[in-house]
Every structure is written in C-alpha cells, then in structure tokens.
Amino acid sequence: MLQSDADNYFQTSDSVAEQKRRQAKADNKNGNPVALTSKILAIHADDQDPDAVYIAEAAGTARRVVLETGDKSTVYTGAAAPLTSITTLRSPSAEPILFAACWDKTIHSWNLKTRKPIRRYTGHSDFVKCVLATEISGTPVLLSGSADSSIIVWNVETGRKIHTLKGHARAVLDLALDPAKTTKDELFLFSADTVRDILRWKITLDSAGQMLAVPLRVHETSVNRLRFEDSLVVDADDADADADLWTASSDKTAQRLVRSRDWASDTTLSHPDFVRDIVIDQQAGWVITACRDEEVRVWGSSSGKLACVFSGHFNEVTGLALMPPAQGSRASRVVSVSIDGTLRVWTLDPAEMKKVQEEYERLQQGIEVEAEPEVKKESMLTAEEEAELAELMDSDDE
Template structure:
C-alpha cells in the first residue's frame, strides 16, 4: 500500500517504516561516531600512525581521520565519482602515496603528505573495485581489480602496465597477498570475484601465471573480502607458514580456509545478511565481521562462537580496519565505516565487549535506552546516483 502523505509520495509503507527505523537508530552514540557528509565505501589503516585511518567516500573524496580527536580535515580531492577502495605505498625510492579505486574506471593517487594529486592510472574498461600497493624486485607496483574481470599490475613510477591478469569471468572484488608465499621478487596474489571464484597468481616482473588448476569455490556467491591471518605482517620471512585464509561472502557466511588442508573450510560463521568485510585479531583470538544488516560481530576464532555484537550503525557496514590498542589499553580496536556516513571505533577489551553484548541483548528484548539526538546531514548524491550506488554494492549478489 502506498502512503498518502505528501512527503512520502511513491514510497511503500515498508520503505517509509524502514526510513523511520533508521532515523530513530541514528541518534545513538555507540562507537563514538565521527560523522561525514557522504556514504563511506572503504577504509584503510594508516600504517605509520596507530591512531589514524583513511576513508573513501561516495562523494569522490578520500580523508584521513584521527581516531582520538575525530579530526578529518586532511582531504584528498580530484575524483568526480565514488571511491571504492584505498591502499597506501611507502617506498624508500618515492614519496608516500595514497591510491583510490574509482567508478570512473581509473585509480587516483595523491602525495600522502601534501595531498597533491599525482598520476591517474587508466586502463580498465569498467569500475575499479579494489587496489593493492607493494614492491616487487625493488620497484613500487600497484595492483587493481575491476568490474571488467581483469587484474592489472602497474609500475607506479611510470604508470605503465606490467601485466594484465585474465581468468576471472566477472567483476574482481578483492585482492590480497599471501604473506607466507610472497617474497621480494615474487608475489603470491589471491583474488576473489562475484561469481564466487578465488584464484591465486604467481607474479614476477617478467611473468604472471595462475597457480591453481581450478579456482577455490567455498562460497555460493560473491566473495567480498579475503584476509590472511598474518595479513599485517610486512616481512615475509616472519610470516607464519601455516597462515590460513578468511573470506567474507554475500552468501551470508564468513569462512576459514585451511592451508594445510588444501584450502578446505574448517570454520563457517553464519550471518543474517551479506558479509562485507572481515578482520582478524590473531593474538587475541578474535575474528570481526561487517554485515549488511548494520552490525559488527566479534567471533571466537577457535570455536566459531559469537562473542558479541557491536550495534550502532544505522545502515550497511561497508568496511573494517584492525587497529593497535589505544594508549593505556592492551586490547586492539576495530574501526567500522558505513553507508550511514559514520566511522565508529570499538574496543576488543573483554569488559567493553561484555557491555556491548549486554546492550545488544537489551535492544533485542525491546528495552529502550535514551540517547541524545544527533543532527542528520542529507546525502550529497542525487536519487539517480543513490540507485546506481545501491546497484554497485549489490551487483551479482543474487
């Protein structure tokens, strides 16, 4: 049934009710929200500052956000379309660089310190969905995955293509390096797509080849994120040779694929909706997931049991970053970002997790907790752009 209210023309009763629910939930202060003026599509931890992250916005800007103060004035501009993924590169031979994948089919880059726009990498024929920067035989390289189903390896300094990897049948959604198999002269890259295929590539400056005779297919549909347990290890010589692979999928599960069992699944974490991201606090034994149902969940990595739910976002959670402990704490933090335009910080301290669990249970039981109202900012996107963004986020998830 359609609403008759003039403010709700062309909206169903369900859509109006959902809008009101989100408006009511938006008033909460859980996770000490930092509000942005646009939908946040990706997050990347600052490798040089344990209290800062970079975020990618649908408005086409990237920002550096200080977690302790909420300062967000360091802005990287120049893109005229939504940014979908971020990565950084710090090389002895070059200035530190921030890269952003974009809807405009290119990768934008900026000098991290001056925020001055640098090179644009053009070569894909569709949206660029994921980027990853590293070094190969002493040369800074950029890897990008696109909706055109290809992966391109770029020479950062010249902007030229080194390799174009073909093998995926549909959009490439994520890229990650295997810390146990990557060396300074050879990259072991894992990639995931919307068909559900996970592929592995051996890349040198002279060659690139698919390492798996058949792709891994642990999920029923799109694989949105790949994370190795030791994905934060910089030196491959220090990596755990048994590092396993965690995946997040639109089939409403996250899974652990075990290296010693030829990447068979030994743990499955069920969710009520698409799982968008996953991070691993290996030392503490936690796995944290981001879900389209607006929640951030913490799981025991050994048992697969749900430890707590961090509830605060009032729209889809799009990304997570695992951060070191805050000053005076021993527990890691997780930063989450969302379509709701907020960034929130959650402590993995057992006492804080207990509080979050209790509050979530109260919410589930219908016990209201009063919160101070928060002024909401309207989206900077047009209705047509909103529809296009929704299609991008959910493409091929059926």
C-alpha cells in the first residue's frame, strides 16, 4: 500500500517506516560517532599512528580521521566517483602513498604528506573493488581486483602493468597476502569473488600464476573479505595456529579456514544478514564482524560464541579496522564505518563489553528510551547515483 502523504509519494509503508526508524536511531552517541557528509565505503588503519585511520567515501574523497579528537580535516581529493577500497604504502625508496580504488575503473593515488595527486592507474574495464600495496624484491607494487574479474599487479613507480591475473569468473572482491608464506621475493596471494571462489596465486616480478587449479569453496555466495591471522603472534608450540584464514560472506556467515587441515572450515559464525568485513584480535582471542544489519559483533575466536553486539550504526556497516589500545588502556579498539556516514570506535575491554551486551539485551527486550529524531542529512550524490551505489553494493551478493 502506498502512503498518501505528499512527502512520501511512491514509497511503500515499509520503506517509510524504515526511514523513520533510521532517523530515530541516528541520534544515538554509541561509539562516539564522527559524522561525515558522505557514505563511508572502506577503512584502513594508519600504520604510523595508532590513533588514526583512512577512509574512502562515496563522494569520491579519501580522508584521514584522528580518533581521539575526531579531526577529519586531512582530505585527499580529485576523484569524481565513489571510492570503494583504500590502502597505503610506505617504502624506503619512495614517499608514502595513499591508494584508493574507484568506481571510475581506475586507482587514484596521493602523496600521504602533501595530499597532492600522484597518478591514476588505468587498465581495468569495470569498477575497481579492492587494492593492496606491498613490495616484491624491493620494487613497490600495487595489486587491484576489479568487477571485470581480473587482478592487475602494477609497478607503483612507473604506473605500468607487471602482470594481469585471469582466473575468476566474476568480480574480484578482496585480496589478502598469506603472511606465513610470503617472502621479500615471492607473494602468496589469496583472492575472493562474487561466485564464492577463493583462488591462490604465486607472484614474483618475473612470473605469476595460480598455485592450484581447484578454488577453495566454503561459502554459498560472495566472499566479501579475507583476513589472515597474524603468524607473528601465534603460539609457536601450536602447530594448528599458523596464520589461519577468516572469511566474511554474503551467505550470512563468517568462517575460519584452517591451514593445517588443507583450509577446511572448523568454525562458522552465523549472522542475520550479509557479513561485510571481519578483523581478528588474536592476542585477546576475539573475532569482530561487520554486518549489513547495522551491527558490529564480537565473537570468541576459540569458542565461536557471541560475546558482544555493538549497536549504534543506523545503516549497513561496510568496514572495520583493528586499532591498538587507547592511552591508559590495555584493550584493543575496533573502528567501524557505515553507509550512514559515521565512524565509530568501540573498546574490546571485556568489562566494558559485558556492560554493552547487557544494555543491548535490555533494548532487545523492549526496554528502550526513545531518542529525538535528527534531521536527515542531504546526500552528496544525486538520486541516480544513490540508486547506482545501492546496485553496486548489492551486486556483490548476486
């Protein structure tokens, strides 16, 4: 049934109710939100500053955000389309660089210090979905995965292609280096796509190819994120704990694939909606997931049990970054970003998480204090771009 209210023409009763629900929820201060004027599509921790992150926005800007102060004035501009992924490269042979995958089929790059654009990497024939930067034999390289189903390895300094990897049948959604096998001269890369395939590659400056013809298939549909455990902090006496792989999927699960069992899954974390991202606090024993249902969840990595739900976002959570403890604390933090245009910071202190979970359970039982709805922010995208962005997000889950 359509509403007769002139402000809600052509909207169903359900869509109007959902809009009102989000407006009411938008006023909450959980996670000390930092508000942006655009949808946030990706996040990357600043490896030189334990209190800062980089974010990619649908408005085509990249930005550095300081967590303690909320300062968001360091902006990288030049792209005219949504940025879908972001990463940095700090090399002894070059100035530090920020890279952002873009909807315009290219990768944009900036000098991290001066914020001046460096170059655009052009070669994909569709949206660039993911980027990763590293070195091979002392040469800075950029790896990009695209909706055109290819992965390109670029020479950062020249902007030229080193390799083009073909093997995926659909869009490539994420890339991750195996920390237990990658060396200074060889990259061991895992890549994931919208079909559900996870492929493995061995890459040098002179050659690149799939390690095995048969892909890993543990999910029913799109694999949105690949995250390895840190092989440097695992117990050396535990042969089974050597940089296992965690995955996040649109089949509404996150899974752990065990290296010593030929990447068989031994843990499944079930969610009510698509799982968009996953990070691992291995020393504390936590796995944190981002879900399309607006929630951030913390799980025991050994037990697979849900420990806490961080509720505050009022639209899909798109990315997570694990951060060191704040000054005066010993617990790590997780930063989440969302389509709602906010960045939020959550502590992984067990005592604080217990309080948060108790409050969350009370709210689920209906003991809720209504908040004054705030005025909905105007999007920086046109109606057509909004629809196209929604289609882009949903296309990963077909």
